[in-house]
Structure formats: structure tokens, C-alpha cells
Amino acid sequence: MKTIHVSTTINGDPAEFICTPDETLLDVLRNRLGLTGAKEGCGTGDCGACSVTVNGRLVCSCLVLGAEAQDAEISTIEGMADADTLHPLQRAFIEHAALQCGICTPGILVAAKALLEKNPDPSDEELRYWLAGNLCRCTGYDKIIRAVQAAAAEMRGA
Amino acid sequence: MQYVAAKTADEAVALLAGHSGMARVLAGGTDLLVQLKSGMVEPDLVVDIKRIPGMKDITPEAGGFRIGAAVSGAELGEHAGVCALWPGVVEGFNLIGSTQVQGRATMAGNLCNASPAGDAVPSLVAADAIARIHGPNGSRDCPIGDIPAGPGRTTLAKGEIVTSIFLPARPARASDAYLRFIPRTEMDIAVASAGVSLVLAADGAVASARVALGAVAPTVLLAEEAARVIVGTKLDDDTLARMAAACSAICKPITDKRGTIEFRTKTAGVMAKRAARIAYDRAGAKT
Amino acid sequence: MALDSYQKRTFKQVGTRPNRPDGVDKVTGRAMYGADATAPGMLHAKVLRSPHAHARIVSIDTAAAEALPGVKAVVTAADFGVPEDAFLRDVQDHCMAREKALYDGHAVAAVAATTLAAAKAALKLIKVQYEVLPHVTDADEAMKPGAPVVQAGRAYENVPAGMSENVTHHCEFGHGDLDAGFAKADHIIERHFKTAATHQGYIEPNACLASVTSDGKAELWVCTQGQFFYRTLCAAILGMEASQLRVTASEIGGGFGGKTMVYMEPVALALSRKAGRPVKLVLTRDEVFRATGPTVSSSMDVKIGMTKDGRITAGQAVLRYSGGAFPNTTVDMGAQAAFAAYDLDAVRTFGWNVMTNRPKESAYRAPGAPLSIYGVESVVDELCQHFGLDPLKVRLLNAATEGTKSSYGPTFPAIGLKATLEAALAHPHYSAPLGTNQGRGVSCGFWFNFGGNTCVSLSVNTDGTVGVTEGNPDIGGSRASISLMAAEELGIPYEKIRTIVADTSSLGYNDVTDGSRVTFAVGLATIKAARDAIRKMCSRAAKIWGIDEEAVEWVDGAAVPAGPNAGKFPPMTLAEIAAVSAETGGPISGHYEVNADGAGVSFGVHLCDIEVDPETGASKVLRYTVFQDAGKAVHPSYVEGQMQGGAVQGIGWALNEEYIYGADGKLQNPGFLDYRIPVSSDLPMIDTVILEIPNPGHPYGVRGVGETGIVPPLAATANAVSRAVGVRMTELPMSPPKLLKALEAKG
Missing domain, CATH: 3.90.1170.50 (Aldehyde oxidase/xanthine dehydrogenase, a/b hammerhead)
Structure with a gap:
């Protein structure tokens, strides 16, 4: 299969890669760019572990072709912290024990950040529906909801 | 597999019409990429239509709106004008998949994927929406309900693509609603669903209505008798019960892993009467 | 008293909630998974x-x-x-x-x-x-004479002759005279239950x-x-x-036994x-x-007799489990656990394993127990309804306690069931009002908890920090708990400890992370390895001071002379001893190896409020509270996390999760779209109440907490639904089509 050359921006930095036409953005991030923070839990858009944003929109990177990333702005979990300063959501997840195994955590953090940028003060219900596409099998979601709300409150206060 | 991001609708049509192997249109990709992953389809050509000018536009037209084929659920949900005029269409579309899927999924894609359970389609049929189709012989308009031909099949000819969907203007006191039944609160495929669009008369009674049912037949059903039942009424409980029964009466569902014939038949009626009530209240709230 | 048995103490660090050591890696995407x-x-x-x-x-x-x-x-x-x-x-x-x-x-x-x-x-x-070849995927069908034989000649000797070759294992537990017990009952209820196979559903x-x-x-x-x-x-x-x-x-990225x-x-x-x-x-x-995975499916018959004042007179259960195409003995654990919550004169459980053309069963969180206890707790609930008795008070009346001869043989030491039931009874959740189409379900749950082969190596670094090397993957915060116990024992701050999970060439054998064993057994070995290191540090201090090592003791992270007769020396901290270790005999480390016993059983009680939509059969969980005995909660946040996660897996099992097979024997729903694990919008907050009834078999009183939480929700949910709609639901999952059908049959 003939490869395609793609120029894009990832976490604010210019990035170039080649990929085959059928390669997903998730495959590209993980296998070609070494960004393994996005996880493949299903490959069919049902679990949200591969969540990233493309041009500010939250998407499953397993449902985007790598070729579609041409000229796009992509943000992944690897770009969430500001150097060694964690994002308030990242800190809240650690402090509220909102992760057990941690495999869903990158996707949930990316998704929660996208929500708070749109709605800084979501209700629990809005938050639960927003995150419905991010499966977590360990926590029962309780501490995840609390952590996001704690981070949201902190971000509103800041 | 070859990937081409078409720059014009003509280029997309020419590529699709001129291709001898299997070709697929890529809009949001939320169905296509799942099919690629499973090996269900192995196209030789994928034509991305998102970079065609106009495909991501929502444009006021004749009191209604023209919605480009690549407009995502998230984008439509943020459009105040469409949400006010056709809330049922927006809510049906916005029920598809997760927030992540909403970042990509398109109504035209949901329509052309031709699943009997597609959440965007019943409301579009109830809305009497019109798809604009571009093909080798130019453009044509087609009622939404005429596009699905059966599970996974459409009436589109080779080389034809949907470029936009037109939602018409509405009288002042009119609205719509969509409900589906799923076992969880999110992330499931509809087991039975209903879109209801209605217009109120001056006295608050239903002046006209369109009811469409999903996931209970190979394609979306237009429930004309159910619509007749509610016209002239104010949706009292007895009317709604008769409407639900009229919906159930035309269901021809299958039993599968998601639901039984009996369950789908019953819940299609329940969804329809509840959606009618919501649409009625929405219309009544308008002045 | 054995060295590793429980001693009451005031904890300085155990019981606090510090950040987990692997937290930053896991929130930045740096942690390396499979x-x-x-x-x-x-x-x-x-x-x-x-x-x-x-x-x-x-x-x-x-x-x-x-x-x-x-x-x-x-x-x-x-x-x-x-x-x-x-x-x-x-x-x-x-x-x-x-x-x-x-x-x-x-x-x-x-x-x-x-x-x-x-x-x-x-x-x-x-x-x-x-x-x-002809196939069979249902356990009852597979037991019938003439059923397609999955594998021939695999039955264990305990299976009576003349049964289908698919039946590979039989077991029986219990004591007392069943006939006499049932004769004393004012009412007997016998029900048939069926549950589908479910998958652990780990996301990785x-x-x-x-x-x-x-x-x-x-x-x-x-x-x-x-x-x-x-x-x-x-x-x-x-x-x-x-x-x-x-x-x-x-x-x-999750395992749950899988x-x-x-x-x-x-x-x-x-x-x-x-x-x-x-x-x-x-x-x-x-x-x-x-x-991979999944867990067993079941077909069960449960019969219980009760007096009109709520005393259980006899209990019997016949369990038929199928764990796929290979022999297994998971039904043993189901049969042993079924009536474990009760102090009974007459109890008997019979278990059968039957092979079917399904993947080989793997452990899933308290394997075998959620099913049998679902059957038992459902019948107990129905008897309470029959007599108009309070379901928690009936459970208290019959609850196993210290000295009870358990339904599976051993006599219980100190256990936390009664305290857990009393906590539930006193909780505001239990007295909160319910609305139309709503029901409240109660269930007890039990898990044995395991110990097993464990070894830990603890090294004291010359800068006064400590490394703990253990051999069990950290599946939900165990590195934090292990570090806390090491810090507690050594008397140094949590932050001075780093716990790592070793590869197989770096440490002796450790059993798998299962049986809720890690915090118990690895914790125990860590405490003992710390004590080993402490003994060595005391010896070094003694050497420096020129006194007998028996004359040195360890207090608050430092060696001190044991009493005035030992001599007068200022305390020597861990860091001070470590800094000069090269001059006093070389590196200092502590080790411990054990096949740990005394894990200490754990009980839980769950309260579940559900509303059912009578027109669609949809169930919504409105409120949920978990009460569980943790012995000692080392890191309470992660204990709560286990209780919440277990409860939600159980809710999924009860309401929507199932392996669906077609007539062709193929799995119809091998994906997260149609294998429906709970999503965040399905659930309320999961409230938790941790009870701490110390486990006599652990120095800090720790009991495993990982598995018990998945045991009660099946019955708690089923009892809530059954009470909400007035129909006894005896099949899991209670998916909407099944529930609506039951509602229509009731009329």
C-alpha cells in the first residue's frame, strides 16, 4: 500500500509522518510517533481510551485516519501537562484516587479537559453523559466524577 | 486502498463513478472505520469529502437550514438556529455514539450507512427533510425516506453522494422530538425509536403530524395512521395509547441480540407516544 | 502469639491517603502497558x-x-x-x-x-x-444425555457414572439434617435461577x-x-x-482475575x-x-426454609456451573460461599461443573461466589417478603459470627458480618423513602480471601531512603499500600519509600495478584521484611554503641537503647545507620518469604435502590451504598475504590452484561457495543462505609478487600428490581426485554 506523507501539528509542535491510507490516527500516534499515551481498548469507538482532540474537537483517534490529520491541530495526553506542572485535572485524579489500573485515564483526562473548556461548571449529570463514551471498569466512576468536579472548581477559582 | 481528499464535489463524484473496485465515501468515518477495522469492507478507494467547500456549512435557506454533509453532531448541536427550529432532529443526531463520536459523525453518513437503527434518520423522515445528491448527471433532491433501501443498502446510484440535507421552514407553533430505547443510558444502538414532528392549530390541538419509527423494520417506517390518530387532539392519555397501538401495529422487527420482536413492537409505541408528548409541549411553549 | 498475628496499635501513616507513587506516570500517558x-x-x-x-x-x-x-x-x-x-x-x-x-x-x-x-x-x-461437529453452549443442555460431547473422558472420579460426559466435577458441602430443618420451617421457597456468562471486561x-x-x-x-x-x-x-x-x-490495564x-x-x-x-x-x-476470560454461567436451584419469626431452619443449593470447554472446579467456591453468611443447623450445597463449547473460564473477582449467593440472597429476600419481615433484621438474626461453624466447614474466628449489617441498618439510606416503581434491595456477600506464596525484599539506601521490591503487579494502587505499611513499620515518611514490582529474575516466586491477597500477603511480607531490616539496623547501632543487640529497640524510625540499663545513647535514625553501613558490615536489607495463611474472610452488605420503567422494563440505579469489613483500611481511598468498582461490575452483571450465543454457537456480542458494561451516565455515586474488624491473621489486621464487593450486587440489584415491580426475577441479566416480559406475564 502506497504511503502518504502528512504534515500536522501535535501538542503545539509541527510533526511529519508517513502512513498507509488505512492506518488510523491512533496507529500513527502509537506506532510511528511513539505517543503511546492514547490506548487502544476496542478500536471501534466504544471505549474512549484513545481520545484526543483534532482541531479542538474531542474524537476517538481509532476512528480517524492518519491521512486526515493533514494540516490539523492534534492534542494528546502527552501535551496536557505544562512541562513538569501537571494540569489541575491530572493533579485531581491523583489526589482523589480517580484511577486504579490507569488504562482509561489518559482518555478520560483528555475528554474531561475538552468538557471544561466548553462548560467550566458542569453538573454531575452533564459530566456523566459527556464521559459516557469513556469506559472505566475499575472505579465505578464515582471518584472520577469527584476528581473532575474538584479540578473544575479549582480552575473556576483560578 | 487509496485515500483521496476530494477538493470539489465533482472530483469526488468523478472518482467514485470512475472507479471499478470497491469505493467508499468518508465523511465522519464513525461507521466506515469500524467496518475497516473488522474487515467487513476492504475498499480500494476511500474518498474524503470533508475538504470540499460547503460540506461543513450550515446555511439558512428559505426559512429552513441546509446542512452540509460533513457537519458533525457536535457542530450541529452548537447551532442555535437549527436547535430552535428542529430540536428533534438535533437530539436524534446527537444521540449517536459518544461525545467523541459526535465530534465526527454526520447525519448524511448515518443516513447512507442505512442501518435500520440509525438515530438521525427517523427525525429527518418525520421532518420531511430533503437530501441533495450530487452525481455523474448533476444534482437532484430526494426525500430522506427514499434513500435507505434496506439494511446497509441505499438507493443512491454509483458515483452519487449526498452533499447536504435540507430542513424546511416551520410554522410558528411547531416542533419535533426523538426518543429511542436502549438498555443503558448511552453508547447503545437503538432497540426501537420514534421521531415525531407536529404543528399545532390555534386552539392548541395538533393540526398536522408526521411520525417515523426506527429499528422496527428494514428501513424507517412512516407511521401515517399514528399521525392521523393524534391530529385534531391535544394528546390526552387515551389518544396517546391509541397512537402507541397504531405504531406497534405496523412494526415488522426482528429478534436479535438487542431485542425481541415483542419488545421492539411494544417499545416503539411507547417511544412514539412519549416523543409526541415532548414535541407537543415544545410546540406549545412557542408563541 | 505468632509473630505475624494482629496486635492492636495506633497507626501514624496506615489509614492516610497519600498520592500513589505511579500516579504521575499514569496521568501523563507515560506508564507502559502491555x-x-x-x-x-x-x-x-x-x-x-x-x-x-x-x-x-x-x-x-x-x-x-x-x-x-x-x-x-x-x-x-x-x-x-x-x-x-x-x-x-x-x-x-x-x-x-x-x-x-x-x-x-x-x-x-x-x-x-x-x-x-x-x-x-x-x-x-x-x-x-x-x-x-454438533455443539452445545448452554449448561443445562450440555448435561442432558445425548448432548454433543465437548471433550470425552474428562470427568473426575467424583462424578457418578451414567451422566453426560460433559459433567466433569461434583462437590458437596454442608452439615446437619436437612429434612429435620425443613420440617421446622413455617414456609419453604424453592427457586430456579439462571445466570449468563460474563466477562471481566478489562479495558486493556x-x-x-x-x-x-x-x-x-x-x-x-x-x-x-x-x-x-x-x-x-x-x-x-x-x-x-x-x-x-x-x-x-x-x-x-485491569484484570479482575482475567x-x-x-x-x-x-x-x-x-x-x-x-x-x-x-x-x-x-x-x-x-x-x-x-x-479470554470469561466467567462461568450458572443454572441453580435454591431451597430455604424459614420460621415465621425469620429464623432460617435449612438451606440447600444445587449449582450447575459451566466454565467452557475445559474441566474446572470454580463451582467448589460457589458451593462453599453460598450460605457462608448464615449460622445454620442444616445446610447442604451440591456443585456440578459441565463443559460447553465456550472459551475456557478464567477467574473473575470472587469466582463462583456471586452466582450462588445471588440465588441464596434472592430466596432469603422472598421469604422476608412472604412473612413481612425486615430483610436486614432477618439477616442479623441468622448472621454468622465468631464461633459459627461455617456452611463449608471451618469455624469462623472474629468476623465483621454483624457489625456490617448493623451499620447498614443504622444508615440513612436504609430509611430513606421510596417512590412509585422503586424498590430497595439488600444482600450480604462473602469472600474467603487468600494469602499464598509471597516474598518481599526491602533495601535500606545509604541516603536514608528505602526500596521495597515485591512481585505482584499493581492493579489498583497496591504500591501505595505497600509503601504505607513499610513506612509505618520503619517509622519513616511514606515519601522516603519507593516500591517496585520486580520481574521474575529479581525476586523469589510470588503467587498471582488474586484472591484479594496482595495488601494482605505482600503487606504482611513487607512488614516482616521491614522488621528483618530493623533487626539488622538495631544490630548495627548496637555495634556502634558497643552494647548487645538485644539491648537496642526501634522506636519512631530510630534505634534507641532498650531501657536505662542498656546505656545512654542518643537515638540513631535509619538515615544515620544507613549512612555508615559500609563501616558496620555493609548494605542493609530485609527479606521475608512466606506461604501466607490467615487471610481472614470478608463480608459485605449492599443497599440498592432501583426505579423500573414499567412500560419498557428499563432499570435505573438511584442510590447505592456498600458496607464492607476491610479489617484495616491501609489506604482508604483505594479500599473505597475496590468497593465501588466491585459494586458496579456486579450491577452490570445483574442488569445488562451477558455472553449471547446464536444458534450457530457463535458469540454474538464480542465488543463493547453489545457487551454492555455500565457507562458513567448509568450510575449514581456509590457510597461506601468501611468497617474495620481486625483480621487476627495480619499484623495490622488487614483483610483483602478486592473481591467481596462484586458478590452482593447481583442479589441486591435483583431484590430491588423484584420489589419495585412485584415480580421475582430469577434470571440474570435482568435486561429490559426479560423484565418487560415478566411484567406483562404478571399482568
């Missing part, structure tokens, strides 16, 4: 799987696949030996079908190639000739990276709950010496050996559902 590793020259592997539920493999032709450019190795069962040990043979046969494909998705061949695309293409070129698909070199050395990077057990199995299957195979546990068993790791090693290159094998979600 699929995240690569190796130079790495190949990608794919597995070819049977499309048939049951078929004889007549022939496999791999020539065309081998000839495809990029393909470096193809393996089938012919590349493996035939182990003599039946257990090992089953493990291997499950990884790669030999003679027969026993279920839809059973591996029949595998390919390693330079790209995933080439590996996929090669699979299509492998020609397998199958002779399709199984993944490994295997590298075998021509000199026979091998490395395996894998997401596993037990690197040592994986080494044992892989080395035996591959004919390798344990010392030559180093298994490193990656970070693990990653206690190899599925494709021996295949990856075989491919690597054949290709002479590293091989990465990552399962797809479809493969995870079709060929």
Missing part, C-alpha cells in the same frame, strides 16, 4: 481463530502463508508438544487448538510478520479443513512482547496479574528452564523462537471476548 513496548527487529503477530463452535481440525496448510513476503514464522499445535499434566495440557490447548476447535474463536494457527498488514494477509492464506486487551534468542534465553513483557505463574506456564509449555525465561509485568491465565503468550514465544526475532502480539477486543 501494548506499549517495542523491541529492535520486532515482528507483529496475529492469530487465526476457529469460525466454528465445535469442529475437528482435519488439516492445516500453512505453506501459502509462509511464502508470503514479510512472514517470518507460522505456528500451529504441531509446533508444541503434548504435556502429560492434564492442567497444563488444557492451558496449552486453550492457547492453540489441538485436534478439535472447542469454541468460536479458538486459536488454530498464528503468524509473525514484519508488519501487521502482512500478518493479517497471511492468516487469509492458511487453509484449515474443518469437520464441523491482552498484550505481550516475546523475545527468544538462539541460545535459549527468553524475555516476555506482558500485562499479567502474575508474572511468576505466567513464567511457570510458558516455560513448561515451551520446554524451557524457568531461569532462562524472564517475565516482566507491564503496567496492567489476567491470571495465559492465552497467547506461549504462542508469541513459540513464534519468536521460530522466527528468531522479537514478536509482539496484541489481541483485538473481539479476540478478548471470544478467547
Whole structure:
């Protein structure tokens, strides 16, 4: 299969890669760019572990072709912290024990950040529906909801 | 597999019409990429239509709106004008998949994927929406309900693509609603669903209505008798019960892993009467 | 008193909630899971799987696949030996079908190639000739005479003659005179229950990276709950010496028992050996559902007698479990656990295992117990309804306590059931009003908890910090708990400790992370390793001070003379002793090895409020509270997390999760779209109440907490639904079509 050359921006930095036409953005991030923070839990858009944003929109990177990333702005979990300063959501997840195994955590953090940028003060219900596409099998979601709300409150206060 | 991001609708049509192997249109990709992953389809050509000018536009037209084929659920949900005029269409579309899927999924894609359970389609049929189709012989308009031909099949000819969907203007006191039944609160495929669009008369009674049912037949059903039942009424409980029964009466569902014939038949009626009530209240709230 | 038995103490650090040591890695995407590793020259592997539920493999032709450019190795069962040990043979046969494909998705061949695309293409070129055989996927059907035989000649000696060959195991537990017990009852209820197989549903698909070199050395990077057990199995299957195979546990993206068993790791090693290159094998979600996990399905008959004042006079349960195409004994645990919550004069449980054409069962959080306890707790609830009695008070009246002869034999030491029930009774949740179409369900739950083989090495660094090396993958915060216990015992701050999970070449054998054993057993070994190090540090201080080492004791992180007669020396801290260790005898470390006993059983009580939509049969969980005895909650946040996570898995099991098989014997829902685990919008907050009734068998009183939480929700949810709609639900999951049908039948 003939490869395609793609120029894009990832976490604010210019990035170039080649990929085959059928390669997903998730495959590209993980296998070609070494960004393994996005996880493949299903490959069919049902679990949200591969969540990233493309041009500010939250998407499953397993449902985007790598070729579609041409000229796009992509943000992944690897770009969430500001150097060694964690994002308030990242800190809240650690402090509220909102992760057990941690495999869903990158996707949930990316998704929660996208929500708070749109709605800084979501209700629990809005938050639960927003995150419905991010499966977590360990926590029962309780501490995840609390952590996001704690981070949201902190971000509103800041 | 070859990937081409078409720059014009003509280029997309020419590529699709001129291709001898299997070709697929890529809009949001939320169905296509799942099919690629499973090996269900192995196209030789994928034509991305998102970079065609106009495909991501929502444009006021004749009191209604023209919605480009690549407009995502998230984008439509943020459009105040469409949400006010056709809330049922927006809510049906916005029920598809997760927030992540909403970042990509398109109504035209949901329509052309031709699943009997597609959440965007019943409301579009109830809305009497019109798809604009571009093909080798130019453009044509087609009622939404005429596009699905059966599970996974459409009436589109080779080389034809949907470029936009037109939602018409509405009288002042009119609205719509969509409900589906799923076992969880999110992330499931509809087991039975209903879109209801209605217009109120001056006295608050239903002046006209369109009811469409999903996931209970190979394609979306237009429930004309159910619509007749509610016209002239104010949706009292007895009317709604008769409407639900009229919906159930035309269901021809299958039993599968998601639901039984009996369950789908019953819940299609329940969804329809509840959606009618919501649409009625929405219309009544308008002045 | 044994050294490791419980001693009351005031904790300084245990019971606090510090940040977990692996937190930053896990919130920044840096943590390395099974699929995240690569190796130079790495190949990608794919597995070819049977499309048939049951078929004889007549022939496999791999020539065309081998000839495809990029393909470096193809393996089938012919590349493996035939182990003599039946257990090992089953493990291997499950990884790669030999003679027969026993279920839809059973591996029949595998390919390693330079790209995933080439590996996929090669699979299509492998020609397998199958002779399709009749299949059976339902346990009751499989027990019938004349049912298709999944495997012949596999029944254990305890199975009576004349049964279907699919029946492989029988067990019986209990005591007392059942007939006399039932004769004393004012009312007897007997019900039949059925539950579908469910999957652990971990979000990380199984993944490994295997590298075998021509000199026979091998490395395996894998997401596993037990690197040592994986080494044992892989080395035996591959004919390798344990010392030559180093298994490193990656970070693990959930397991819940499902990653206690190899599925494709021996295949990856075989491919690597054949290709002479590293091989990465990552399962797809479809493969995870079709060929890993799941848990057993059940068909059960439960009969209980009760007096009108709520005393249970006799209880009996017949359990028929099916764990797929291989023999297993999970039903033993179900049969033992069924009535464990009750102090009974007459109780008997009978268990049967039956083979079906489904994947080989793996452990799933308290394996076997949620099912039998669902049956028992449902019948107890129905008896309470019959007599108009309070379900919590009836459970209190019959509750097992210290000195109770348990339904499975042993006499209970101090246990927390009554305290847990009393906490539930006093909780505001229990007295909160309910609305129309709403019901409140109650259930007890029980799990044995295990200890097992454990060893820990603790090194005191010269800068006064401490490294703890343990051998159990951290599946939910255990590094934090272990560090807390080391800090507590040593008397130094939590932040001074770093706990790591060792590979199989760096530490002695550790049993898998299962049986809720890690905080208990690894904690115990850590405390003892710390005490070992403390003894050595006291000895060094004694040497420096020139006094007997018996005259030195450890107080608040420092060696001090034991009493005025020992001499007058200022305390010498851990850091001070460590700094001069080179002059006092060299490095200081502590070790402990144990096959830990005394894990201490754990009980829980759950309260569940549900509203049912009577027109659709949809159930919504409105409120949920978990009460559980943790012995001592070392890190309460992660204890709560276990209770919440277990409850939600159980709610999923009760309401929507199930393996759905078609008439063709194929799994219909091998994906997260139709295998419906709970999503965040399905649930309320899960409230938790931790009880601390110390386990006499642990220095700090710790009991395992990981598994008990999944036991009560099946019945708590079913009892809530049954009370909400006035129909007794006896089949799980209570999916809307089933519930609506039951509602319509009631009229």
C-alpha cells in the first residue's frame, strides 16, 4: 500500500509522518510517533481510551485516519501537562484516587479537559453523559466524577 | 486502498463513478472505520469529502437550514438556529455514539450507512427533510425516506453522494422530538425509536403530524395512521395509547441480540407516544 | 502469639491517603502497558481463530502463508508438544487448538510478520479443513444425555457414572439434617435461577512482547496479574528452564482475575523462537471476548426454609456451573460461599461443573461466589417478603459470627458480618423513602480471601531512603499500600519509600495478584521484611554503641537503647545507620518469604435502590451504598475504590452484561457495543462505609478487600428490581426485554 506523507501539528509542535491510507490516527500516534499515551481498548469507538482532540474537537483517534490529520491541530495526553506542572485535572485524579489500573485515564483526562473548556461548571449529570463514551471498569466512576468536579472548581477559582 | 481528499464535489463524484473496485465515501468515518477495522469492507478507494467547500456549512435557506454533509453532531448541536427550529432532529443526531463520536459523525453518513437503527434518520423522515445528491448527471433532491433501501443498502446510484440535507421552514407553533430505547443510558444502538414532528392549530390541538419509527423494520417506517390518530387532539392519555397501538401495529422487527420482536413492537409505541408528548409541549411553549 | 498475628496499635501513616507513587506516570500517558513496548527487529503477530463452535481440525496448510513476503514464522499445535499434566495440557490447548476447535474463536494457527498488514494477509492464506461437529453452549443442555460431547473422558472420579460426559466435577458441602430443618420451617421457597456468562471486561486487551534468542534465553513483557505463574506456564509449555525465561509485568490495564491465565503468550514465544526475532502480539477486543476470560454461567436451584419469626431452619443449593470447554472446579467456591453468611443447623450445597463449547473460564473477582449467593440472597429476600419481615433484621438474626461453624466447614474466628449489617441498618439510606416503581434491595456477600506464596525484599539506601521490591503487579494502587505499611513499620515518611514490582529474575516466586491477597500477603511480607531490616539496623547501632543487640529497640524510625540499663545513647535514625553501613558490615536489607495463611474472610452488605420503567422494563440505579469489613483500611481511598468498582461490575452483571450465543454457537456480542458494561451516565455515586474488624491473621489486621464487593450486587440489584415491580426475577441479566416480559406475564 502506497504511503502518504502528512504534515500536522501535535501538542503545539509541527510533526511529519508517513502512513498507509488505512492506518488510523491512533496507529500513527502509537506506532510511528511513539505517543503511546492514547490506548487502544476496542478500536471501534466504544471505549474512549484513545481520545484526543483534532482541531479542538474531542474524537476517538481509532476512528480517524492518519491521512486526515493533514494540516490539523492534534492534542494528546502527552501535551496536557505544562512541562513538569501537571494540569489541575491530572493533579485531581491523583489526589482523589480517580484511577486504579490507569488504562482509561489518559482518555478520560483528555475528554474531561475538552468538557471544561466548553462548560467550566458542569453538573454531575452533564459530566456523566459527556464521559459516557469513556469506559472505566475499575472505579465505578464515582471518584472520577469527584476528581473532575474538584479540578473544575479549582480552575473556576483560578 | 487509496485515500483521496476530494477538493470539489465533482472530483469526488468523478472518482467514485470512475472507479471499478470497491469505493467508499468518508465523511465522519464513525461507521466506515469500524467496518475497516473488522474487515467487513476492504475498499480500494476511500474518498474524503470533508475538504470540499460547503460540506461543513450550515446555511439558512428559505426559512429552513441546509446542512452540509460533513457537519458533525457536535457542530450541529452548537447551532442555535437549527436547535430552535428542529430540536428533534438535533437530539436524534446527537444521540449517536459518544461525545467523541459526535465530534465526527454526520447525519448524511448515518443516513447512507442505512442501518435500520440509525438515530438521525427517523427525525429527518418525520421532518420531511430533503437530501441533495450530487452525481455523474448533476444534482437532484430526494426525500430522506427514499434513500435507505434496506439494511446497509441505499438507493443512491454509483458515483452519487449526498452533499447536504435540507430542513424546511416551520410554522410558528411547531416542533419535533426523538426518543429511542436502549438498555443503558448511552453508547447503545437503538432497540426501537420514534421521531415525531407536529404543528399545532390555534386552539392548541395538533393540526398536522408526521411520525417515523426506527429499528422496527428494514428501513424507517412512516407511521401515517399514528399521525392521523393524534391530529385534531391535544394528546390526552387515551389518544396517546391509541397512537402507541397504531405504531406497534405496523412494526415488522426482528429478534436479535438487542431485542425481541415483542419488545421492539411494544417499545416503539411507547417511544412514539412519549416523543409526541415532548414535541407537543415544545410546540406549545412557542408563541 | 505468632509473630505475624494482629496486635492492636495506633497507626501514624496506615489509614492516610497519600498520592500513589505511579500516579504521575499514569496521568501523563507515560506508564507502559502491555501494548506499549517495542523491541529492535520486532515482528507483529496475529492469530487465526476457529469460525466454528465445535469442529475437528482435519488439516492445516500453512505453506501459502509462509511464502508470503514479510512472514517470518507460522505456528500451529504441531509446533508444541503434548504435556502429560492434564492442567497444563488444557492451558496449552486453550492457547492453540489441538485436534478439535472447542469454541468460536479458538486459536488454530498464528503468524509473525514484519508488519501487521502482512500478518493479517497471511492468516487469509492458511487453509484449515474443518469437520464441523454438533455443539452445545448452554449448561443445562450440555448435561442432558445425548448432548454433543465437548471433550470425552474428562470427568473426575467424583462424578457418578451414567451422566453426560460433559459433567466433569461434583462437590458437596454442608452439615446437619436437612429434612429435620425443613420440617421446622413455617414456609419453604424453592427457586430456579439462571445466570449468563460474563466477562471481566478489562479495558486493556491482552498484550505481550516475546523475545527468544538462539541460545535459549527468553524475555516476555506482558500485562499479567502474575508474572511468576505466567513464567511457570510458558516455560513448561515451551520446554524451557524457568531461569532462562524472564517475565516482566507491564503496567496492567485491569484484570479482575482475567489476567491470571495465559492465552497467547506461549504462542508469541513459540513464534519468536521460530522466527528468531522479537514478536509482539496484541489481541483485538473481539479476540478478548471470544478467547479470554470469561466467567462461568450458572443454572441453580435454591431451597430455604424459614420460621415465621425469620429464623432460617435449612438451606440447600444445587449449582450447575459451566466454565467452557475445559474441566474446572470454580463451582467448589460457589458451593462453599453460598450460605457462608448464615449460622445454620442444616445446610447442604451440591456443585456440578459441565463443559460447553465456550472459551475456557478464567477467574473473575470472587469466582463462583456471586452466582450462588445471588440465588441464596434472592430466596432469603422472598421469604422476608412472604412473612413481612425486615430483610436486614432477618439477616442479623441468622448472621454468622465468631464461633459459627461455617456452611463449608471451618469455624469462623472474629468476623465483621454483624457489625456490617448493623451499620447498614443504622444508615440513612436504609430509611430513606421510596417512590412509585422503586424498590430497595439488600444482600450480604462473602469472600474467603487468600494469602499464598509471597516474598518481599526491602533495601535500606545509604541516603536514608528505602526500596521495597515485591512481585505482584499493581492493579489498583497496591504500591501505595505497600509503601504505607513499610513506612509505618520503619517509622519513616511514606515519601522516603519507593516500591517496585520486580520481574521474575529479581525476586523469589510470588503467587498471582488474586484472591484479594496482595495488601494482605505482600503487606504482611513487607512488614516482616521491614522488621528483618530493623533487626539488622538495631544490630548495627548496637555495634556502634558497643552494647548487645538485644539491648537496642526501634522506636519512631530510630534505634534507641532498650531501657536505662542498656546505656545512654542518643537515638540513631535509619538515615544515620544507613549512612555508615559500609563501616558496620555493609548494605542493609530485609527479606521475608512466606506461604501466607490467615487471610481472614470478608463480608459485605449492599443497599440498592432501583426505579423500573414499567412500560419498557428499563432499570435505573438511584442510590447505592456498600458496607464492607476491610479489617484495616491501609489506604482508604483505594479500599473505597475496590468497593465501588466491585459494586458496579456486579450491577452490570445483574442488569445488562451477558455472553449471547446464536444458534450457530457463535458469540454474538464480542465488543463493547453489545457487551454492555455500565457507562458513567448509568450510575449514581456509590457510597461506601468501611468497617474495620481486625483480621487476627495480619499484623495490622488487614483483610483483602478486592473481591467481596462484586458478590452482593447481583442479589441486591435483583431484590430491588423484584420489589419495585412485584415480580421475582430469577434470571440474570435482568435486561429490559426479560423484565418487560415478566411484567406483562404478571399482568
